[in-house]
Amino acid sequence: MVGSLLFTPSAVLFARLSGATAAEQCGGTSAWSLFCLLPPMASPWATVLAISVLLWVASGVLPALSAVPFAYVAYSVTTAGTLVDGGDQVVLVLAVLLIPYALCDRRMLAWRAPRRAAGEVRSTIAASAVVVLRLQISVIYLVACVSKLSATAWVEGTALYYWTRIPAFGTPDWLAGIVYAATGTPLTSVLLTWGTLVLEFALGVSMLLPQRVRLNVLLPAGLLLHGAILFVMGIASFSLAMCGALLILLIPARSSWSVLADRWYTRRPAKRAGEKESSLALS
DSSP states (O other), rough: HHHHHHHHHHHHHOOTTTOHHHHHHGGGGGGGSSSHOOTTOSSSSSHHHHHHHHHHHHTTBBBHHHHHHHHHHHHHHHHOOOOOOOHHHHHHHHHHHHHHHHHHHSSSTSSSSOOOOOOOHHHHHHHHHHHHHHHHHHHHHHHHHHHHHTTHHHHTTHHHHHTTOOOOTTHHHHHHHHHHHHHSHOOOOOOHHHHHHHHHHHHHHHSSSHHIIIIIIHHHHHHHHHHHIIIIIIIHHHHHHHHHHHHHHOOOTTOHHHHHHHHHHHHHHHHHTTOOOOOOOOO
16 A cells, blocks of 8 residues: 555546546545545645555554554545555455554554563453454455356366456566466466465465464465466555455464464474474464
8 A cells, every 4th residue: 555655646546537526536435534635636745644654554663553543544545546456445444453453552563572461351352353354354265266156267267367368467578478388278277277266265264274274385375376466467555465464364363473484494303202292372
């Protein structure tokens, strides 16, 4: 979202719809948007404020205070913008659902582990917020999978062949040789198309799967999927938003990045005789 505000001209991102007046475009729920209260065509302050809030959120400083402004900026962009996509809508939904969790976070910096355990009430609220967030993200993946089953190209296994060759979302020239070769044969086209459906379904039910499957299989596969969408189709905001959603969905809420380090690139010492392998208690 911050990239859209930084690199997309306001005249394009908030272009007036054909035949609509400024009052009509900022009517209804859009009236409270930051970009309707401070029209970006007349002044850059709305864009400056929105970018400042998003950078504040990314810094992790005082997450309990940045949560509500973050949700407001996401709401403002989504309701007032005319070039929003699914990624902006995902950010808005997740930002709103993150508010209860963030309000329970007393840390000065969100990137640091908490120094002491939260009280029972705050822990319960935060844990409940994480469950709701994961359920919402799971629904996104399940809907993405099930809705594709009504399209003949996805059922037949040819969807990626066509999608990678559509001019509007097609493959860039520097990747065309690799992508066209990968999707150009019936076998690879079917495997990649159906593999996408299987992965989306697996992510949709990931809360029911063991943690080792979520971290060792689904997380790298999901990041690869959204990385492919980013580079092949060029849908940057959606891909980055879903990568963030993947981290919420799959990484244990109370763990640190050392969980991924231990599983992805740290060689574990050989297990001694009679020694049992420890496992993470948090999921």
